[in-house]
Amino acid sequence: MKMLRLPRAKVQVGLPLPWNVRDEQCLLLLSKGHVIESEHQLELLLQRGAFVDVEEIRALAREAEPAQPKAIVSPPNLFDLWDRTTDELHKLLGEVAQQPDFAARLDQFARHLVELVDLGADIAIYRIVRQDNAKNFYYGYYHSVHTATLCVLMARHLEWPPDRMMSLVKAALTMNLTVLDLQGQMAGQDVPMKDKQREAIRRHPAQAVELLEKVGVADADWLTAIAQHHERPDGSGYPLGCTELDELAVALRVADVFMAKISPRALREALSPQVAIRELYREDKGGPISTAIIKEFGIYPPGDFVRLASGELGLVVQRTGNARAPIVASITDTAGHAVARTLRHDTGQSEFAIVANVTDKAMLMRLPPERLYGFSAAPPV
Known part of the structure; x- marks a missing residue:
């Protein structure tokens, strides 16, 4: 001492x-x-x-001694994390038969996707709605991730048990297992589906189930949902035309069809969320599954491009308790000129109320979504 x-x-x-x-x-x-x-x-x-x-x-x-200021830690860029999921799923589903631990790896991927939804459900919906720069040849993988994301939101709204939700999410990720590349080809072609393609599409539910069983998937809910996800209660579906359908299969079909409606392809423009929701509600006759999607999306979901009463154009970035009055991030001034600084407006206030959807998406093509949510742009890969 x-x-x-x-x-x-x-x-x-x-x-x-x-x-x-x-x-x-x-x-x-x-x-x-x-x-x-x-x-x-x-x-x-x-x-x-x-x-x-x-x-x-x-x-x-x-x-x-004065305390040192804490280092400022930027929030994780959820858009970057979401973008990686498509490549990760592509690698995971590329050679299923050669992966003895496929079921465990798919389960891990599905849980990661659920975690991303939990980190920011509004961002998850934004990605579903905004597909302006999606690549057609990756359509099958984008579609699988988007449909699985929608299934998380839907199952949570319906208060399904976690195990049941996970079976649905994994079914969404693997429902098109044998036609993923074909889906990309079809999304990029400017002619209707060909007979050979149609036949492959009709066979894919049974083929996907067969392949999953070969690699050790034994979850009956998961497999049944895939086997029946193109069947319809009136018997007009395929491949078997059955009418007694499992609830998970019905949920998967609704999510699958809704995502297809709002996804762009070379042959047609994507439907707006509002039109797709009206069609969904009519087709499902206002059932609990379609209602769950509508409740989760709201009238103006995140990603919707809108005009405000102030004259500003902006993108919906956050849902609120009022389905008609979300939070909007403006990207123009009141004269419609692009601005560098994004302002957020509560559209529940009359001066910033939503007055219309905007159909011309040209100015969105180069807009980094990170700007709207306060993330740093992802570095080039």
């Missing part, structure tokens, strides 16, 4: 001692916190010989 003579200037009468005080032999005289009540008492202590442990003085000095 290295000792230093007690500095007179550091002791204040009437205040607690900041350290222990010892004699020359290191024996304790006064404990830390003891109050010296008079100048006379202090003089007697100093005359006797008072010392302090150097390490105690250093420790007190460290405590008195």
Whole structure:
């Protein structure tokens, strides 16, 4: 123990001692916190010989140093994380038969997707709605991820148990297992489906189930949902034309069809969410599954391009308790000129109410979504 003579200037009468005080032999005289009540008492202590442990003085000095400002940590760029899911799914589904641990890896991927939804459901919906720059040859993989995302939102709204939700999500990711590349080819062609393509599409539910069983998938809910996801209650579906359908299969079909309606292809433009929702509600006769999608999306879902009463154009970025009044991030001024600084508006206020959807999407093609949500743009890969 290295000792230093007690500095007179550091002791204040009437205040607690900041350290222990010892004699020359290191024996304790006064404990830390003891109050010296008079100048006379202090003089007697100093005359006797008072010392302090150097390490105690250093420790007190460290405590008195101003706290260093915490490093600013940027929030994770969820758009970058979401974009990676397509490549990850492509690698995972590319050679299913050669992966003895496929079921476990697919389960891990599905849980990661659910975590991304939980980190930002509004961003998940934004990606579903905004597909302006989607590549046709990857259509099958985008579609699988988007449909699985919608299934998470739908199952959560319906308050399904986690295991049941996971079976549905994994079915969405693998329902088109044997035609993923064909889907990309068809999305990019400017002619209707050919007979050979139609036949492959009709066979794919049974083929997907067969392949999944070969690699060890034994979840009956997962497999049944895939086997029946193109069947319809009136018997007009395929491949078997059955009418007694599993609830998960019905949910998967509804999510699959809805996503196909709002996804662009070379042969046709995507339907707006509003039109697709009206068609969905009519086809499902207002059932609980279509209602769940409608409730999750709202009238103006995140990603919707709208005009405000102020004259500004903007993108919906956040749902609120009012389905007709989401939060919108403006990308123009009141005259319709592009602006560098994004402002958020509560469309529940009359001056910023939504007055119309905007159909001309040209100015969105180069708009980084990170700007709207406050993320740093992802670095080039």
